[in-house]
Amino acid sequence: MPAIPSSLLHLKPLFFSLPRFSSPSLALNRARKFPIPTINPRSLSSLSSAAAAAAAAQSTGDNGSGGGRSGALASPPITEELQKIDVNPPKGTRDFPPEEMRLRTWLFHNFREVSRLFGFEEVDFPVLESEALYIRKAGEEIRDQLYCFEDRGNRRVALRPELTPSLARLVIQKGKSVSLPLKWFAVGQCWRYERMTRGRRREHYQWNMDIIGVPEVMAEAELISSIVTFFKRVGITASDVGFKVSSRKVLQEVLRCYSVPESLFSKVCIIIDKIGKIPVDEIKKDLKSAGVSEEAVEELLQVLSIKSLTKLEEILGGAGEAVADLKQLFSLAEKFGYAEWIEFDASIVRGLAYYTGIVFEGFDREGKLRAICGGGRYDRLLSTFGGDDLPACGFGFGDAVIVELLKDRGLLPELSLQIENIVCALDVDLQGAAARVASILREKSQTVDLVLESKPLKWVFKRAARINAHRLILVGNSEWQRGMVVVKILSSGEQYEVKLDELV
Amino acid sequence: MPAIPSSLLHLKPLFFSLPRFSSPSLALNRARKFPIPTINPRSLSSLSSAAAAAAAAQSTGDNGSGGGRSGALASPPITEELQKIDVNPPKGTRDFPPEEMRLRTWLFHNFREVSRLFGFEEVDFPVLESEALYIRKAGEEIRDQLYCFEDRGNRRVALRPELTPSLARLVIQKGKSVSLPLKWFAVGQCWRYERMTRGRRREHYQWNMDIIGVPEVMAEAELISSIVTFFKRVGITASDVGFKVSSRKVLQEVLRCYSVPESLFSKVCIIIDKIGKIPVDEIKKDLKSAGVSEEAVEELLQVLSIKSLTKLEEILGGAGEAVADLKQLFSLAEKFGYAEWIEFDASIVRGLAYYTGIVFEGFDREGKLRAICGGGRYDRLLSTFGGDDLPACGFGFGDAVIVELLKDRGLLPELSLQIENIVCALDVDLQGAAARVASILREKSQTVDLVLESKPLKWVFKRAARINAHRLILVGNSEWQRGMVVVKILSSGEQYEVKLDELV
Incomplete structure (x- = not known):
């Protein structure tokens, strides 16, 4: 050439x-x-x-x-026009710088460890799903706040607002290739689009555990047990948190008594879930315009105020499934060992259209926070997607309220960066030697922060303190010629020389 | 009432x-x-x-x-219209059923462990970013395939195609509150929108490691060392994989010699990156229409064919930064212990506009796969966002090609579900007792699959085999009355009774 x-x-x-x-x-x-x-x-x-x-x-x-x-x-400058970008993440979303990420990692680790204790397998789904998966007509908040859009191929898609519909889709897809029951968990980001007036975020992470294929209340009891196990692991007790439990069958039995068409059931549940969030008069208005008679509305509101299972049994009789399921759940809670955590509260219906049986939510006993988690049985979800129904239940547990609660109770862990070794060359010509030392330590599974520039020792000590290093390893000329390095234990100040091949 | x-x-x-x-x-x-x-x-x-x-x-x-x-x-039926949904995830995306998720978890665990060995801290950013973050005019593939749309508030947003721009945004945002150098890593999902003709997916996960604040080539050497450490961990050797290394300063020095304006630099790099993907004649045409003279184009293509650093030094002289940087990198590679992994190849320029110095990519030596990973120095990215520039380098490592490579080499790990105990009541009335046993074991950090239904023993053994249980714990009436359970070691068939409070 x-x-x-x-x-x-x-x-x-x-x-x-x-x-x-x-x-x-x-x-x-x-x-x-x-x-x-x-x-x-x-x-x-x-x-x-x-x-x-x-x-x-x-x-x-x-x-x-x-x-x-x-x-x-x-160096060639990048040849774009200078544009002042917004250095903040998009409205309602979060960055996770190292300190926030350590907390998230700790939280997710606890979610995963508890799920594994219970023999659940982890799964995940795309954060972007077809919008059709979320089109339900019951007027749920989650539907109104769908983060949806048209993609470049003119398909209607949405950032997932929850994980359960994707799970149902995957269960149908897998069909008979999987052995029931399935015990699956997921930790995934979910999105909603709202006007941001309430300072709520547009994304959060959610821990889900689901059991597919078990019709018995044992499944719900097992799910609540796993959440209790999580709470205990992170230091939360039954005096901090409780579960309010009911069953949608309570409502169903009342509605049936007033000949309210079952086709209205989901819609009525969604309206009732707003009790405590909007004025009762509005609830009544909404129920009436949904087609529930005035008499039925009054009766409904009365039943919803019941906080005792005995009282409920007096009213509904002992024959229905609502009372039987709930009694069984409370009996199992004794055996699992979390009876003091749960209480009956007929007003709990949860805000998702697809629940069909027992529903529950975790709440802080001081009443300062929104629900910590919630779940229930959804035996009819698969057929709404054109699949064969399977008995199913699950819960969702977000990453926001739990962190508020832990902070409030002083239970947030101290999670500082901690790197075992900091390795530094005392001379610019020894940087390759320092790299060799770092490689040797890393091969022995030691974590190493290698100082990549020529820096004064004062700077190195400052950095060592910032990363909570246990040892400082100095590569100096005279020691290196003898195949040695200087090791300084930073907590005690103890200092000694070690042969390179004896470094552990 | x-x-x-x-x-x-x-x-x-x-x-x-x-x-x-x-x-x-x-x-x-x-x-x-x-x-x-x-x-x-x-x-x-x-x-x-x-x-x-x-x-x-x-x-x-x-x-x-x-x-x-x-x-x-x-049970109340959900009152929606039946709609047959597509049970597959959206085109170009993946579900992660348990078996796929185990592989993903294993892969990410290795990414994270290597990053920690090198003292890097994990970070993350929103998967949804402002579109402005990706608007560069150099004609990159990544820009053309942006998965962008308008949100409900008429803002232009995009699913992130890569992680580096978000990292740059966060670094500018943090400003002087952070101590340099930053050593950050992330494992996140990235998206692109393309016509799906090539069977490529629209999402993949990417492992990134970045060093911010170090101008020396030690930083690039450290990054390549971390990737080599990853390869070794998963069983890949220097005979499977190598790194091709060059520097954009090579191109820059040639272009400068032909008085090609520096404003064209990124564009020229992007065109040159297509060598081997589209015919050379098209490359030449593109370069000419970008404003590079015919003479310069020929010279450029000649220089790009150089595979020896000695040859490069003969042509460019030893004074420029291109040769000096590369010589230093090869010298450091010796010290780090991965010299046999890397080779000089002037044709490597990488497809992202913002690289300014050393660039590298990992390739399989059989030449069957696309690049496994790639990275380089990008000292000028921050100022394109209106921030103060900081020396920076990093790499991206996708989750797709590595899995193909591992599969091809027979290195994919066997990752089966493994739950230590399966606990089963022999009588429906003892399900609460079985729950008690499960709780005791879980408190002792034992993983437990609790049989939630009344099932025949044959079914239980089949499930025990499927979950690779070590022990089967049977809760039967006569033993339970004596405070005992039956333990069966499934590998040996050995069976004995244990007192409940002696169960470990």
């Missing part, structure tokens, strides 16, 4: 746009604090474009510079 | 829609295989709507039924 023309060594001035700094003084501060050889805003900001080009030409053409990274100008 | 009218106990027939089964014969098969008391498609499918309503009334009204779950009709 032809040699590069000699003009390579005698570069002509050429046009290029100056790198821009939105605030030269800020850039200077940064440069003072962390000297960064390749980027020197001071020299840049004082140069005209032509002078900068000339300087670039000189710097690149200078044979004596020895390949040092002597000037920013040798 | 007024008592519930007596009509509750003498229910009138009422209208409700029959639960529908898309395929009665399938439903019957399912019912035979897994008897589910509450759902009996056989009886349902043979009933007329009126008869079903009457049956429901009778079943609920029958005082003698003892609350048994004797009929599906007592």
Whole structure:
């Protein structure tokens, strides 16, 4: 191939746009604090474009510079127009910088560990689903707040507002290839679109556990047991939190008595779920316009105020499934060992259309927070998607309220960064040696923060403190020649030399 | 409160829609295989709507039924219209049923463990970002395939195609509150929208590691070391995989020599990245229409064919940063211990506009797969967002090609479900006792699959085998009365009785 023309060594001035700094003084501060050889805003900001080009030409053409990274100008600027972007994540969403991520990792780890104790298998689904999966007509909040849009192929899609419909879809898809019961859990991000007036976020993570194929109340009892196990693991007791339990069959039996068509059932449940959130008069109005008679509305509201299973049995009789299911659940709660956590409350119906039996929600006993978690039985969901129904129940447990509760109770864990070793070369020529030391330690499963630049020891000690390093390993010239490094235990100040191949 | 009218106990027939089964014969098969008391498609499918309503009334009204779950009709059907949904996830996306999820968990665990060995902290960002974050004009594939749309508030948003822009945004946002260098990693889902002609997916997960604040080549050397560490962990050797390394400064020095304006730099890189993917004649045409002279194009293509650093130094001279950086990287690779993994290849430029220095990609030596991972230095990205530039480098490592490679090499791990105990009551009245046993074991951190239904022992053994249980714990009447359970070690068949409080 032809040699590069000699003009390579005698570069002509050429046009290029100056790198821009939105605030030269800020850039200077940064440069003072962390000297960064390749980027020197001071020299840049004082140069005209032509002078900068000339300087670039000189710097690149200078044979004596020895390949040092002597000037920013040798780096090609990205040739886009400068655009001031919003440095915040989109409205209602979160970044997870390291400190937030440690908390999230801790929380998810507890979700996963509890699920595994209960023999559940983890699954996941796309965060983007077909909108059709969420089109239900019962007037749920979750439906109104669907984060939906049309994709570039003109398909109606939505960011999932919950995980259960995807799970149902996957169960239908798997068909007879899976052995029942399925015990599945998931930890996934869910989205909703609302006007952001209440300071609520548009995304949250949700832990779900679901049991598919078990019609018995043992399944609901097992699910509540797993949530109790989670609470205990993170230090929350039965005096902090309780579960309110009811069954949609209570409502169903009352509605049936007043000849309210079953086709109205989901809609009525959704309206009733708003009790306590909107005025009772509005609830009554909504129920009436849904087609429930005035007499039935009054009766309904009376029944919903019942807080005792004995009382409920007096009213409904002992023959129906509502009372039988609930009695069995309370009996099982004794055996599982969480009786003190649960109480009957007929007003609990939950805000999702598809529940058919027992429903429950976790609440803080001080009454300051929204529901911590909630779930129930949904034996009829699969057929609404055109599949064969299977008995099913599950719960959702968000990542927001639990963190508020833990904070309020002083139970948030201290989760600091902790890296076992910090390895540092005492001379720039020994950086390769330091890399060798880091590699040896990492091969022995030790975590290592390798100092990648030439830094004063004061800086290294400061960083060691910030990362909570246990040991500082210094690679110095005289020790290295003897195949040794200096190890300093940072908690005690103890310091000694170790042979490289004896480093553990 | 007024008592519930007596009509509750003498229910009138009422209208409700029959639960529908898309395929009665399938439903019957399912019912035979897994008897589910509450759902009996056989009886349902043979009933007329009126008869079903009457049956429901009778079943609920029958005082003698003892609350048994004797009929599906007592459950309220969800009152939506039946809609046959597509049971597959949206085009180009994946579900993660348990077996797929185990592989994903294993892979992510390795990503995370390697990142921790290197002292990196995990971060995350919203999967939905403002579209502005990705608007670059260099003609990248990633830009053309942006999964973007308008949200309900008329904002232009996009599902993130990559993680680096979000990271840059967060770094600018954090400003001087963070100590440099930052060593951050993330494992997140990324999206692209393409026509799906090539059978490529629209989402994948990507492992990123980034170092912010280090101008020295030590940073790139450390990043490649971490990827090598990952490969070694999962059984991949230097004879399976290598890294091709170059620097964008090579191109820059050639372009400068031909007075190509620096404003064209990113665009030229993107065109050159297509070498090997589209015909060379098209590359030449694109370069010319971008404004590069014919002479320069020929020279460029010649330089790009160089595979030896010595040869490159002969052509470019030893003074420029391109050669110096690369020589330093190869020297550090020796010290880190991965010299046999990397080779110089001038044709590597990578397909992202923002790289400014060293670029690298991991490839399989058999040449069957797309790039396994890729990365490089991007010292100028922050200023394109209106922030102060900081030296930075990082890589992205997808979850797709690595799995193909592992499969091809027979290195995919066997990841079967494994639950330590399966606990089963021998009598329906002992289900509470079995729950007690399960709770005791779980408190001792033992994983337990509790049999939630009354099932024959044959079924229980089959399930025990499926979940790879180590022990079967049977709760039988005579043992329970003595405070004992039967433990059967499934591998040996050994069987013995244990006192409840001695169960470990």
